[in-house]
Structure formats: C-alpha cells, structure tokens
Amino acid sequence: MPASREASAAGAEKIRLRRHSGKVWTKPFVAAILAIVVLGIVSLFTGVYDIRGQEDGWEMFFITRVPRTAALMLTGAAMSMSGLVMQLITQNRMVEPTTTGTIEWAGLGLICVYLVVPAPTLVMRMTGAIAFSFVGTMIFFFFLRKVRLRSSLIVPIIGMMLGAVVSAVSTFVSLVFRMSQSVETWFVGSFAPVQVGRYEYLWLIVAVSICIFVYADRLTLAGLGEDVATSLGVNYNRIIIVGTAIISFAVGLVVSVIGNVPFLGLIVPNVVSMYRGDDLRGNLPWVCLVGMGTITLSDIISRTIIMPFEVPVSLILGTAGAVVFIIILLRQRKRT
Amino acid sequence: MRDIRQCDSVVSDRAIRSSKAFRSKGEQRRYWVLLTVLVALGVLASYGLLVFRNPVPVDSPSFVPVVRRRMVALVAMLLAAVCQSLSTVAFQTSTNNRIITPSLLGFEALYTTIHTATMFFFGSTAFIRFSEGIGSFLLQIAVMVVMCLVLYGWLLGGKYGNLQLMLLVGVIIGTGLRSVSSFMRKLLAPSEFDILQARLFGSVTHAAAEYFPIAIPLVVVAAVLLLSYSNQLNVLSLGKSASTSLGVDPQFGTIYTLILVSVLMSVSTALVGPLTFYGFLVATMTYLVVPSYDHRYVFPMSLAIGFLVITGSYFFMYHVFRAQGVVSVIIEMFGGVTFLVVLLRKGSV
Numbered sequence: 225m226p227a228s229r230e231a232s233a234a235g236a237e238k239i240r241l242r243r244h245s246g247k248v249w250t251k252p253f254v255a256a257i258l259a260i261v262v263l264g265i266v267s268l269f270t271g272v273y274d275i276r277g278q279e280d281g282w283e284m285f286f287i288t289r290v291p292r293t294a295a296l297m298l299t300g301a302a303m304s305m306s307g308l309v310m311q312l313i314t315q316n317r318m319v320e321p322t323t324t325g326t327i328e329w330a331g332l333g334l335i336c337v338y339l340v341v342p343a344p345t346l347v348m349r350m351t352g353a354i355a356f357s358f359v360g361t362m363i364f365f366f367f368l369r370k371v372r373l374r375s376s377l378i379v380p381i382i383g384m385m386l387g388a389v390v391s392a393v394s395t396f397v398s399l400v401f402r403m404s405q406s407v408e409t410w411f412v413g414s415f416a417p418v419q420v421g422r423y424e425y426l427w428l429i430v431a432v433s434i435c436i437f438v439y440a441d442r443l444t445l446a447g448l449g450e451d452v453a454t455s456l457g458v459n460y461n462r463i464i465i466v467g468t469a470i471i472s473f474a475v476g477l478v479v480s481v482i483g484n485v486p487f488l489g490l491i492v493p494n495v496v497s498m499y500r501g502d503d504l505r506g507n508l509p510w511v512c513l514v515g516m517g518t519i520t521l522s523d524i525i526s527r528t529i530i531m532p533f534e535v536p537v538s539l540i541l542g543t544a545g546a547v548v549f550i551i552i553l554l555r556q557r558k559r560t
Numbered sequence: 561m562r563d564i565r566q567c568d569s570v571v572s573d574r575a576i577r578s579s580k581a582f583r584s585k586g587e588q589r590r591y592w593v594l595l596t597v598l599v600a601l602g603v604l605a606s607y608g609l610l611v612f613r614n615p616v617p618v619d620s621p622s623f624v625p626v627v628r629r630r631m632v633a634l635v636a637m638l639l640a641a642v643c644q645s646l647s648t649v650a651f652q653t654s655t656n657n658r659i660i661t662p663s664l665l666g667f668e669a670l671y672t673t674i675h676t677a678t679m680f681f682f683g684s685t686a687f688i689r690f691s692e693g694i695g696s697f698l699l700q701i702a703v704m705v706v707m708c709l710v711l712y713g714w715l716l717g718g719k720y721g722n723l724q725l726m727l728l729v730g731v732i733i734g735t736g737l738r739s740v741s742s743f744m745r746k747l748l749a750p751s752e753f754d755i756l757q758a759r760l761f762g763s764v765t766h767a768a769a770e771y772f773p774i775a776i777p778l779v780v781v782a783a784v785l786l787l788s789y790s791n792q793l794n795v796l797s798l799g800k801s802a803s804t805s806l807g808v809d810p811q812f813g814t815i816y817t818l819i820l821v822s823v824l825m826s827v828s829t830a831l832v833g834p835l836t837f838y839g840f841l842v843a844t845m846t847y848l849v850v851p852s853y854d855h856r857y858v859f860p861m862s863l864a865i866g867f868l869v870i871t872g873s874y875f876f877m878y879h880v881f882r883a884q885g886v887v888s889v890i891i892e893m894f895g896g897v898t899f900l901v902v903l904l905r906k907g908s909v
Contacts (some may be wrong), residue, residue, distance in 0.1 A: 382659065385660065392836065553729065
C-alpha cells in the first residue's frame, strides 16, 4: 500500500512538474522579455545620425530607427519559428530554410518575377518568392517522405545540394538576362534599407506567428509520422501542407523584404532545446524571443563594428552561425 | 537488380575475377563496344575542336599557332574530365552514397573566396596578375588540399570519426565562406564584378599552358594511384565489416581515397574553376551504362563519358549554337537537373 501511494505521489509530482514547465510566464521568461526590450531600445538608439542633437532627429527616429527595430524583431521571430516548424515536420534537427534550399527557391522566384514584369511591385515580388519557396519546400519534403535515411546528417547535405542546384539555375537565368549583380544584392540580407513604406508587409508575420501557435499541437502530432498522426485523428497531409505554407509565407516575406538571413532557424531552436528539452508548446515563445534577441544583437554588431559604415547582418549571421552550427554538431557527436 | 555484388570475385584469382565482373559474356561485350564508341566519339569531338572552323587555311603559317592555342583548352578539358570523373566515382564509393559529390567539401567556396578576396583587397590589376600567375595556382591547390586534410584529420580519425559529419561540416564551412565572399562582391564596382564573375564560372579557357607542368604530374600520379586502388575500392563498397574481414582497413581506405580525391578536385578547381555537378552527371551516367560494380570497369567508362561530355558540349556550343562562355553553366544545369531526378527516384540514401 505505501509503495503504491509513493508511486502515485511520484506520479502527481511528475504531473505537477510537467504543468510547471508548461507554464509560460516563469521568472526566466520575464527576464528574457526584459532583455529583449533592452536590446530593442539599444537598437533604437544605435546609429550614426544624432537623434537628440539634430532638429529633425525625432522625425528620423520614426522614419528609420523604429521600422528597423520592428523589422528585426519580426524577422527574428519568423525565421526561427519557421526553422522550428520545419524541424518538427521532418523530425530532423538539422533542417531549416538555409539547409533545405527554401531560400534559394525564393530567390529564383524573385528572379522569375523580374523576368515577367520589368518593374515589379513589392507585392508581386513577394508572391513570386512565396510561391517558389512553397514548391521547393514541398519537393524537399516529398523527397524526405519517399526515401529511407541511413543517417539524419545526410538530410541537410542533400538539402544544401538541392539549394546549389536551384542557385545554379538562378545563376544561369540571371546571366542570360544580365542581372547577376542585382541578384547578388538581394541575396545579401541587410536591414539598412528598411524605413517607413518599405517594410510594412513584415507585420504579416504576426499573423503567421499566431497560426503557428494555434497549429503547434497538430504540428507536433504530424511530426510523429503519418501512421501515428492518422491514428490520433489528425489529417496528416493537410497539416504538412498547412505547415509548409506557413513556412513558405514567412520565408518568402523575409527574402523579398530583407534578403537571406542564414542559419537563424537552425541555431535558435537547437540552442533553446539544449536548455529546455523538447517541449514544443513551451519552447515556442522562447524560440520567438531568442530569435528576436539574436538577430537584434547581430544587427547592432553589424552597425557598430565598422562605424560609421555597416556590414550586412547576413555576414555576421552566416559566419557566426556556421561556427555555432559546427559546435552544435560536435556536441551531439560526443553525446552519441 | 544490380545488387548482386561480386564478393567472391575479389578474393579468387585473376582469371576468374575478370570474367566475373559482368554477369554474362554479352554484357562484357556490350561494355567494350560502348567504351570504344564513346572514346572514338570523344576523340572525334576533340579533333573537331582542334581543326573545325579554323579561320586560317592549313597551308598558312598561322595554322599551327591556332591549333596550339586550342590544344591548351583541350588538355584542360582532358585534365578536368580525369579529375572530376575519377574523384566523383571514388568519393561516392568511399562514402557509400551515390547522390553526393566531392565538391561538397568546399572547394568551390574556397576558390570563390580566394578570388573575391584578391579582387576586393587588391583591385583588378592585381587580380589579373594573380589569376594568371603560377604561384597563385600552386597556392590555391595547397590551400584546398590542406583544408581537406585538416577536415579529415579532425573529423574522420579517432574514436568519433564520422563521414557524414565531416561532409556536413565541410558544407557549412562552405556556406560561411560564401556569405563572406558574397558580401565582398556586393561592394565591388560593377566593372570589377564583371571581371571577377568571368573568373568564378568554370571554364576551360581559364587554364594557361604554364599550369600544365604542375597540373599534369599531380593528376597523373593521383589518377594512377586511384586506378590501382580499384580492387580495394571494390572491397570498401561492401561495407565496413565485410572489408575488415577481407583485409582492407575501412578507415585507412576511406582516408586514402579521400586524400587522392581532394588532390584531384583541387587541381581541377584551380585549373578550370568550380564545377559542382559535372562530376555527378558523369558518375550517374556511368552507373547507368556499366552493369558492374567493379571499379576496374567503372573508372575507364567514367573517364570516357567525362571526356565526351565536356568535349562534346564545348564543340556543340562553339560550332552549332555559337554560345561560347556559358558551356560550364549549361553542363552544371544538366547535372543539377539530373541530381533532382536521381534524388526523387531514389529509395534510400
């Protein structure tokens, strides 16, 4: 009798623990939000133009600084959450828009829009990027479902080769139509041109984030595989398509407004689950926050490192991200 | 259906071995016929490249110099074909995976970064001097081979040695380098960008005759070593435990093969520029037409196909479509599309 009571007490303890970790508004989370707010304020006041000294300082503040900081936060959230969703759907830790070719597909979409329409509006460019990244991501997922994998590490290798194929096609098209340096300019992600009137579509990311939060549980189920998901009463194919659509929407938006933002979707979810385990619902707000923080910090670095000039944020994320990615890989190697 | 691997052929004596690489006499005959036809076509295409539409008549004194200039391009094609075909087949065998290519190890990214950095820091005059100098050719080969050796030593040796991890790290380093070089390219003046870009696409016209005294011995030595390692490669393709029990140390064999692969790839990249999917295209076509796993038959066929693909496409692009300069881009496109098709039809990787 006492033994069973002990067991049930342990069970209750476990349940309480789980409830506890399921709670969002914990002390560290509030602290993280505060840290993001501080970073945001720092970002608002980083720059060459003297806001308090000049007459039109505050006007400039609202024309460039506020949009830039907002764009940073939105992009950070979008890219890190799309990474998380992709990792869920594919059950593979190494998958994100950079390692599946999604970004290259979006770039190809941009080029195709420029070919069809001489001076496309932002909406047209976005539509092209979103449509192509949807197709490309579906091709990759189709491939993943069809083949048996001998090692999970092969998935990002294939994805990056796929990206290379797509960018070979992009190179060919842009070479034939003589626009290779402009293509190059789009692919370098930078927040420097962000100002009022050029970034507003990024606010759609808020809608994307809400979708992801609503869909989180179903995406987790879909991640368990087609059989399990179906037996738990979930329409697997629909979830996959909706998930892919969400990712492509977010990635297409970011690529057409900002450019390539590499590795964010890979590093943020992996770092978060290193410290917090693999609870998706609990991790989602964290992934959002850490993504925002990482990209804001990278952007502040990119603005201050060679002041009064700035380097594109994709340079910082691409190099530092590569190093962090390799560190994550090596840590995993030690564990297995 | 071709899964019947010839385990016994490796251990039994030579006479039986050679007759057993194919399932029937007919297959063997078809192989030799095809090989002869492909080599003949390759020779025909290269003869065409040398003399077809020569602007000066045969008896003119400038006939020979024209042919000599074309000869340089042809030798570069031959070298590129040897390097890319052999190294891709060997790489795919030693990694036991037929949908990846050795260019994953970051040769292309290193090449791009070296050239972009030269243009970025020293300007176009220095860039042109650099890209024609023999020192820079040696430097590029050295940098690429050293990077591969560091990767192998770091991630393949020891207790945790893992081939896929090594590849992935190579790919990621490549991505990091690419974001550096693409940032530098963005800052270049359009005229500098044009000069640089012409260099960044693979093309046999990059090759200069001064490179050959270095390139040819390197390629010949590495190719002969690789070809003479065919039997061991056959064993390695059987898997770790089988090759250990047949007396081939899989770790040593893999690293030995990969070192040769890295030498071949470095020479090819430094000579004609980055070619990502050409080797893949050649290797895939080779597997399609050779009904055997025996590398002593796969290697020669891959050489013949590789040479025919590159000479044939240059001949057609120069003389039929009149589209010079984009040949490598077109080969890359075909290779890339082949990759997609193979990927989507594959059962496991």
